[in-house]
Amino acid sequence: MTIASQLFGFPSLTLAAAVESLLAVRLFPDYVSAYGRFTLVGGALLANYAFGLIFWAFLYPNFFSPLRHIRGPRAVISAAYNSLIVKEGPSGDLFLDLVKQYPDENLIALDCFGRQIMVAKPQLLADLLVHKCYDFSKPKRISAFLRRILGDGLITIEEDQHKFIRKNTMPAFHARHITDLYPMMWSKAGILTKALNREIANASSTESKGSAVLELTNWASKVTLDIIGIAGMGRALNVVEKANDPLQELYEELLEPDREKILFATLSLAFGFPVIRMFPWKMNNLFIYLTSSLDNICRDLIKEKRKAIIQNKDDHFDILSLLIKTDNFDDEVLKDQLLTFLAAGHETTASALTWSSYLLAKHPEYQKKLREEVTVALGENPQAGDLPADLAGVLKQLPYLNGVMQETLRLFPTVPLTMREALRDTQIGDQFVPKGTEMVVSIWQVNRSPDIWGPDAGEFKPERWINADDGKANRHGGAKSNYDFLTFLQGPRSCIGQEFAKAEMRCLLATLVTSFTWDLAMDESKIVPRGVITIKPEHGMYLRMRPLHHGA
Numbered sequence: 066m067t068i069a070s071q072l073f074g075f076p077s078l079t080l081a082a083a084v085e086s087l088l089a090v091r092l093f094p095d096y097v098s099a100y101g102r103f104t105l106v107g108g109a110l111l112a113n114y115a116f117g118l119i120f121w122a123f124l125y126p127n128f129f130s131p132l133r134h135i136r137g138p139r140a141v142i143s144a145a146y147n148s149l150i151v152k153e154g155p156s157g158d159l160f161l162d163l164v165k166q167y168p169d170e171n172l173i174a175l176d177c178f179g180r181q182i183m184v185a186k187p188q189l190l191a192d193l194l195v196h197k198c199y200d201f202s203k204p205k206r207i208s209a210f211l212r213r214i215l216g217d218g219l220i221t222i223e224e225d226q227h228k229f230i231r232k233n234t235m236p237a238f239h240a241r242h243i244t245d246l247y248p249m250m251w252s253k254a255g256i257l258t259k260a261l262n263r264e265i266a267n268a269s270s271t272e273s274k275g276s277a278v279l280e281l282t283n284w285a286s287k288v289t290l291d292i293i294g295i296a297g298m299g300r301a302l303n304v305v306e307k308a309n310d311p312l313q314e315l316y317e318e319l320l321e322p323d324r325e326k327i328l329f330a331t332l333s334l335a336f337g338f339p340v341i342r343m344f345p346w347k348m349n350n351l352f353i354y355l356t357s358s359l360d361n362i363c364r365d366l367i368k369e370k371r372k373a374i375i376q377n378k379d380d381h382f383d384i385l386s387l388l389i390k391t392d393n394f395d396d397e398v399l400k401d402q403l404l405t406f407l408a409a410g411h412e413t414t415a416s417a418l419t420w421s422s423y424l425l426a427k428h429p430e431y432q433k434k435l436r437e438e439v440t441v442a443l444g445e446n447p448q449a450g451d452l453p454a455d456l457a458g459v460l461k462q463l464p465y466l467n468g469v470m471q472e473t474l475r476l477f478p479t480v481p482l483t484m485r486e487a488l489r490d491t492q493i494g495d496q497f498v499p500k501g502t503e504m505v506v507s508i509w510q511v512n513r514s515p516d517i518w519g520p521d522a523g524e525f526k527p528e529r530w531i532n533a534d535d536g537k538a539n540r541h542g543g544a545k546s547n548y549d550f551l552t553f554l555q556g557p558r559s560c561i562g563q564e565f566a567k568a569e570m571r572c573l574l575a576t577l578v579t580s581f582t583w584d585l586a587m588d589e590s591k592i593v594p595r596g597v598i599t600i601k602p603e604h605g606m607y608l609r610m611r612p613l614h615h616g617a
């Protein structure tokens with residue numbers, strides 16, 4: 066690949082055109098003076114680029130590439146990009162179909178250049194995600210786009226810089242610290258309940274008998290932003306209690322899964338944001354405005370935090386304080402980390418809470434079982450009572466709470482797809498992988514694979530996560546390997562916030578299910594997971610909610 070890139074890459078082909086033109090001037094002067102030098106140079110460039118195109122699109126993938134034996138659709142628009150524009154059904158299903166089409170393949174070639182390879186069997190993931198993790202990075206085009214939203218934060222940085230920041234951030238995610246966060250998360254869940262009750266009281270009429278239709282994604286996003294506000298920077302944002310908040314509005318606008326935004330993100334991911342930026346498209350200005358506004362808010366938050374620490378007014382163990390106190394980072398680096406934790410730490414869990422509420426609306430029998438289980442453990446209206454001393458311990462042991470949460474995370478992995486690019490020549494299993502190859506992992510496909518989860522892989526069955534013999538919660542769901550459940554990925558680049566996210570989900574689900582009953586208030590065919598990095602229901606999630614405790 067390296068020799069071929071050097072010989073037939075864009076710079077070499079351009080240089081060769083210059084040499085060819087010079088030779089032509091020397092060898093065929095009459096011919097050159099008849100047609101003119103511009104025509105000659107233009108013709109040479111055109112011929113060389115045409116040859117380059119034929120070489121890369123046909124000759125290299127079929128005759129020279131070390132990946133030429135890998136079977137697959139080798140499509141002009143690969144499934145990785147197609148999944149962003151597909152309209153019919155969930156985009157992750159494209160990868161389930163591909164694996165059905167090529168059932169015996171460990172690796173599947175997705176694009177016509179043979180450079181984008183899907184890892185179709187979890188056995189190979191250990192190499193990609195753990196053993197050879199630092200031989201790969203996020204593809205540069207994708208990082209460049211994400212960097213506009215997340216800065217140079219933990220998600221977008223690579224190699225030594227990544228190792229350093231991850232090590233410095235890990236203490237904020239230790240199990241003991243997450244346990245200490247449960248009461249804060251519980252109290253935020255209580256505030257959400259009060260706000261929803263108020264909303265229902267204002268909206269309900271005599272006909273609706275004290276119930277109201279609410280759109281949940283917005284509320285889920287607000288409460289998770291409040292939680293990450295405290296845990297990430299020790300700041301009470303109180304977004305749930307406000308009619309509008311600039312931070313929440315900016316994220317909502319940025320991550321809204323509308324068609325034009327998805328097209329904009331798809332094109333930026335495929336061709337790079339600098340290319341798309343050259344076009345006169347209003348989305349460019351909107352995107353720059355939204356991301357710059359977030360940048361500015363985070364810069365101000367850091368200044369305030371530094372001041373508070375200097376004045377010794379900061380005794381919080383939040384992520385930002387922790388990073389400031391290491392004295393290893395300047396304000397720009399801190400701003401990028403904060404941007405990452407705010408975005409990665411709230412929209413993801415908000416999406417998970419939305420999907421679990423949807424599944425419980427579709428399966429009222431599990432809603433009832435979950436309510437009974439939490440009521441037995443914590444009382445009929447646990448938000449009104451005293452907190453148990455070991456809230457985390459109690460919630461973690463509840464089998465249905467665990468089962469509903471894990472099954473939601475399995476069926477609706479918030480990040481359904483991830484990609485890596487080989488930074489150097491390397492190997493996955495027995496397969497040599499040349500530098501520049503893109504590896505695609507469909508988290509959605511692995512999590513829903515019938516080979517792993519059985520013929521009922523697509524069904525919601527919280528019992529998978531409950532031991533048949535002793536009725537206790539388990540962490541494997543019946544799968545044999547860690548690579549069978551990929552919602553948080555695995556290895557050094559796995560989700561640092563996974564226990565944080567689960568703690569939030571436990572507190573929010575236990576509170577919601579003991580405060581309301583709900584069912585779907587929209588046409589089910591309209592509920593389609595959509596989004597570029599994370600998935601949300603495209604047309605929102607409308608639920609008819611009824612309070613269980615009047616006057617709450």
Ligand code: HEM
Pocket residue numbers: 219220231293405406409410411413414417478479480482483484551552553554557558559560561562563565566
């Ligand atoms: C249900 C909730 C969540 C899901 C499904 C989720 C999923 C993921 C996935 C799949 C990755 C790997 C992305 C990739 O490499 O392509 C990731 C990385 C990350 N997540 Fe999460 N996440 C969740 C919640 C959170 C929360 C609550 C936080 C912070 C409080 C967080 C912070 C991060 C960070 C910083 C990374 C980058 C880690 C690294 O590269 O070292 N996530 N997450």
